Amino acid sequence: MSAENTMDQVHQLEHHYDPEGSKTGMWLFLFTELLLFGGLFLIYAVYRSMDAEAFHHAAGELNKALGSINTVVLLTSSLTMVLSINALRRGTIGRCLALLGSTLALSCVFLVIKFFEWRAKYHHEIFPGMEHLHSLPNGEAVFFNLYFMMTGLHGIHVVIGMIVMLVMAAKIRAGKITSARPDALEYTGLYWHLVDLIWVFLLPLFYLTN
Amino acid sequence: MAGPDGGAPAFGTTGSYLDTFPGSQGAWGWLTTVDHKKIGLMYASAMFTFFLVGMALGLLIRLELLNPGTQFIGPRAYNSVFTLHGVIMIFLFIVPGIPAILGNFILPLQLGADDVAFPRLNLLSWYVYMVGAVMAIVSLFTNGGTPDTGWTFYAPYAVTTDTNVSMAVMAAFVLGFSSILTGMNFITTIHRLRAPGMGFFRMPLFCWGLYATAWIQIIATPVVGITLVLLFLERVLGIGFFDPSRGGDPILYQHLFWIYSHPVVYVMILPAMGIISEILPAFSRRTIFGYKAIAISSMAIAGVGYLVWGHHMLTAGMSDTARWVFSLLTFFVAIPTGVKIFNWLATLYRGSIEVRVPLLWAMGWIFLFSIGGLTGLAQGALATDIHLHDTAYIVGHFHYTMFGGAAVGLFAGMHFWFPKIYGRMYNEKRATWAFGLFMVGFNMTYFSLLVIGLMGMPRRYQDYLPQYHTGHAISTVGSWVMVSGILLMFFNLWRGYRNGKIAGDNPWGATTLEWKTTSPPPLLNFATPPTVTTGPYDFTEILEKGHDPEARS
Numbered sequence: 145m146s147a148e149n150t151m152d153q154v155h156q157l158e159h160h161y162d163p164e165g166s167k168t169g170m171w172l173f174l175f176t177e178l179l180l181f182g183g184l185f186l187i188y189a190v191y192r193s194m195d196a197e198a199f200h201h202a203a204g205e206l207n208k209a210l211g212s213i214n215t216v217v218l219l220t221s222s223l224t225m226v227l228s229i230n231a232l233r234r235g236t237i238g239r240c241l242a243l244l245g246s247t248l249a250l251s252c253v254f255l256v257i258k259f260f261e262w263r264a265k266y267h268h269e270i271f272p273g274m275e276h277l278h279s280l281p282n283g284e285a286v287f288f289n290l291y292f293m294m295t296g297l298h299g300i301h302v303v304i305g306m307i308v309m310l311v312m313a314a315k316i317r318a319g320k321i322t323s324a325r326p327d328a329l330e331y332t333g334l335y336w337h338l339v340d341l342i343w344v345f346l347l348p349l350f351y352l353t354n
Numbered sequence: 355m356a357g358p359d360g361g362a363p364a365f366g367t368t369g370s371y372l373d374t375f376p377g378s379q380g381a382w383g384w385l386t387t388v389d390h391k392k393i394g395l396m397y398a399s400a401m402f403t404f405f406l407v408g409m410a411l412g413l414l415i416r417l418e419l420l421n422p423g424t425q426f427i428g429p430r431a432y433n434s435v436f437t438l439h440g441v442i443m444i445f446l447f448i449v450p451g452i453p454a455i456l457g458n459f460i461l462p463l464q465l466g467a468d469d470v471a472f473p474r475l476n477l478l479s480w481y482v483y484m485v486g487a488v489m490a491i492v493s494l495f496t497n498g499g500t501p502d503t504g505w506t507f508y509a510p511y512a513v514t515t516d517t518n519v520s521m522a523v524m525a526a527f528v529l530g531f532s533s534i535l536t537g538m539n540f541i542t543t544i545h546r547l548r549a550p551g552m553g554f555f556r557m558p559l560f561c562w563g564l565y566a567t568a569w570i571q572i573i574a575t576p577v578v579g580i581t582l583v584l585l586f587l588e589r590v591l592g593i594g595f596f597d598p599s600r601g602g603d604p605i606l607y608q609h610l611f612w613i614y615s616h617p618v619v620y621v622m623i624l625p626a627m628g629i630i631s632e633i634l635p636a637f638s639r640r641t642i643f644g645y646k647a648i649a650i651s652s653m654a655i656a657g658v659g660y661l662v663w664g665h666h667m668l669t670a671g672m673s674d675t676a677r678w679v680f681s682l683l684t685f686f687v688a689i690p691t692g693v694k695i696f697n698w699l700a701t702l703y704r705g706s707i708e709v710r711v712p713l714l715w716a717m718g719w720i721f722l723f724s725i726g727g728l729t730g731l732a733q734g735a736l737a738t739d740i741h742l743h744d745t746a747y748i749v750g751h752f753h754y755t756m757f758g759g760a761a762v763g764l765f766a767g768m769h770f771w772f773p774k775i776y777g778r779m780y781n782e783k784r785a786t787w788a789f790g791l792f793m794v795g796f797n798m799t800y801f802s803l804l805v806i807g808l809m810g811m812p813r814r815y816q817d818y819l820p821q822y823h824t825g826h827a828i829s830t831v832g833s834w835v836m837v838s839g840i841l842l843m844f845f846n847l848w849r850g851y852r853n854g855k856i857a858g859d860n861p862w863g864a865t866t867l868e869w870k871t872t873s874p875p876p877l878l879n880f881a882t883p884p885t886v887t888t889g890p891y892d893f894t895e896i897l898e899k900g901h902d903p904e905a906r907s
Contacts, residue, residue, distance in 0.1 A: 165471045165546040172538045176576045183580035183610060187595060190606055273591040282594075282601025289593040293584070 163327045170331045174338050177301075181342055184294050188349060191286045198283025203353040205270070206291070207261060211351035214257050215343065221250035222340045225333045235323040237316060244313055244329075247336070251306050258299055262292075291350050298346060301339045308332050366877035370777065373877075388473035389877060393480055394459035395775075400484065401447050401455060402844070405761075408442040409837060411435055416799070416833040419826045422818055432816035433502035434517070438494065440505030441522065445529050446487055448760045449618055452625035453536055453571075454483070456767045457564050459775060461540060463868035463875060464558045466549025466884040471542040479535040486529035493521035504814065506615070509596035509607040513588050520589050523582040530575045530582075533621075537571030540564050549867065551886035555646060558866045558890040562649040563628025566656040570617045570624075573660065578614030581607065605670055612663035620659040622756055623723075624652055626763020627694055630716050633770050634698050636864035637713040638705025641891040644697040651690035658687050665734050669743045677736055684734035691727055695720065710862065711785040715766035718793050722758030726751060729804060744814075747807025750800045758796065765843065772847060773857030777873040780850030788846055791839030798832025856906075863901035866890050872906065 192199045228243035262271075265288075269276030272292050277285055312332050315321045321328050371391050374383065384392060414435055418427045427435060458476065462469055470476050494500045497518040503511055507526075512519050544565050548557065557565075585607070587593050594600030596607040635642045642648065664672060664680030672680075698720060707713070729751040733739045742748065773779050803811075806825035811818060818826065860869040871880050 169542045179576035
């Protein structure tokens with residue numbers, strides 16, 4: 145048997161091109177992501193029902209304007225994502241890359257705004273592990289801890305999404321993702337919409353509850 | 355064998371997957387393979403190593419409990435030993451065990467596919483598993499040493515203990531990822547890669563078991579993942595979700611933990627039930643009784659099993675409404691389980707039964723699991739549970755279900771598919787002896803625990819009152835008998851692998867697709883992709899034409 149045969153084998157396994165199957169896998173993955181956040185939503189629900197007043201009061205500390213701007217930014221980034229996929233399907237690679245770039249830029253804006261929000265809280269010593277936070281009434285401390293856990297986990301997802309987008313951009317440039325085989329970018333889009341969707345729930349739960 | 359066009363056969367459709375060719379030699383070839391069969395064997399070698407370590411720890415626990423008072427393990431070290439035993443056995447062996455080892459190897463073969471849907475993701479799952487396993491092992495020796503919380507990591511103690519719980523829970527988190535990836539892979543494989551003609555209700559029941567399992571893996575694991583991360587952050591940052599002094603609730607941790615960890619006992623047991631459903635028809639030459647009932651009951655167990663987690667906290671101070679609802683739901687789970695047991699027994703009725711080693715293990719499984727299941731109902735009942743909670747009875751019960759159920763199912767499957775995996779047969783006489791020793795030892799070990807638990811012996815105690823001495827002594831002696839059976843079994847399988855006699859392609863006369871290819875299967879599983887025209891357990895052909903166990907194609 146020659147080395148050619150091994151390549152054959154790899155080829156055979158790769159050959160298994162099944163977009164329907166990959167999409168099934170991707171949806172299942174998104175489902176697990178939702179459940180990952182689900183645990184936190186559950187904790188939120190329990191503690192809010194135990195001490196709604198403290199949650200109400202603590203929510204007033206968050207900056208509604210910044211939260212709203214960030215929502216617009218993230219929703220717009222989802223739009224550019226869809227347009228980018230559409231451009232790829234039509235084979236207009238330059239347009240696709242430009243739109244993907246804007247999605248990336250918008251997600252950067254999101255993170256920067258988020259950073260300033262977190263930093264302001266940090267200066268007020270409302271941050272996990274800091275004494276002042278511990279000295280707050282119990283319900284409020286739980287609220288802020290949940291705020292940092294949930295927006296933090298969401299932020300990690302944004303960062304992962306950005307890394308994936310960079311990889312996608314490189315692959316599109318290299319001609320590995322094309323209008324004939326756009327699946328990978330579509331899955332990135334699905335993931336990005338999930339990140340978006342979770343934020344749509346985080347906004348009212350944290351910023352708008354008072 | 356000639357290829358489909360009469361020329362040379364296509365690569366990967368002849369010979370054995372164990373043959374070496376360029377790019378597949380040595381350790382590197384194994385570590386980079388995307389072949390589901392080899393990945394299954396890689397899981398097997400890692401998991402059986404962990405199993406033997408966990409077993410040695412179990413032996414130590416039993417030895418310490420041989421007599422009252424301290425023998426050679428002090429109280430604090432004892433806490434670490436049983437935690438270690440639990441963590442290794444649960445997270446590294448039983449939970450991933452059957453799906454990762456036999457599921458990986460057998461599922462694509464039974465479906466008539468050449469691999470799982472995502473072969474490279476499959477290899478990634480193995481690496482993620484190994485990273486988690488290494489983290490678990492490192493956590494034992496670093497930063498405060500072996501956790502002493504029990505495998506459940508209950509808050510608040512898990513938050514305050516100075517042992518290395520932080521790393522251990524992150525290890526469990528990583529292992530969970532491996533489990534999720536395997537689950538995704540299997541669901542997609544079952545949806546997309548069934549052979550032409552194989553509708554969902556023509557799938558072998560082992561595939562149904564894996565299908566139900568994979569759904570639980572996907573639905574339940576992320577919840578425990580985030581819970582363990584929060585426990586970790588609670589230790590590092592003091593976020594206080596499970597700390598009453600900061601407005602948290604430790605019972606909430608228990609809820610979140612069991613939302614995963616109860617369904618996960620069905621991850622352990624459903625594939626084992628699938629294996630039993632494969633073995634019984636093969637050795638009674640009858641189609642399985644109530645195929646659809648068994649298939650659907652797997653899904654029913656997965657569904658109802660998701661809703662019963664509260665029965666772990668019946669004495670933890672939940673509301674009375676929650677208690678009776680969880681108790682009732684717990685009784686409901688017993689129904690699909692009972693459906694399966696009766697269908698299996700009905701399969702044997704008027705079959706032409708051939709008593710071979712896999713059938714012995716399957717019958718042993720039914721016996722042990724029935725005890726495990728019925729003793730579980732006593733704990734699901736609210737009144738009796740107040741007496742039984744946190745006693746050795748619980749330890750006896752879950753060893754009957756997890757060890758007697760999940761692990762014995764794996765042993766049964768190993769004996770059933772061994773000739774397919776290696777193309778060789780083990781010594782059946784020695785295997786029978788190993789089975790006998792195991793069964794005697796198992797029941798001595800764990801039945802005594804049921805008895806002394808009823809008498810009031812608490813679980814997780816290093817010392818005990820003299821009235822429990824007899825029970826503990828019987829249990830410890832039993833553990834020696836059981837372990838000698840297990841060691842004999844492994845030795846026998848090892849000998850079979852080295853120089854057992856060559857087995858035919860279908861030594862048992864079974865009917866599912868994996869028996870229609872050669873033993874061991876070629877790299878791409880089938881010379882020609884199979885098509886399916888009947889249900890999975892159609893013995894008409896074998897009964898009419900007879901069956902030659904030596905036959906090889």
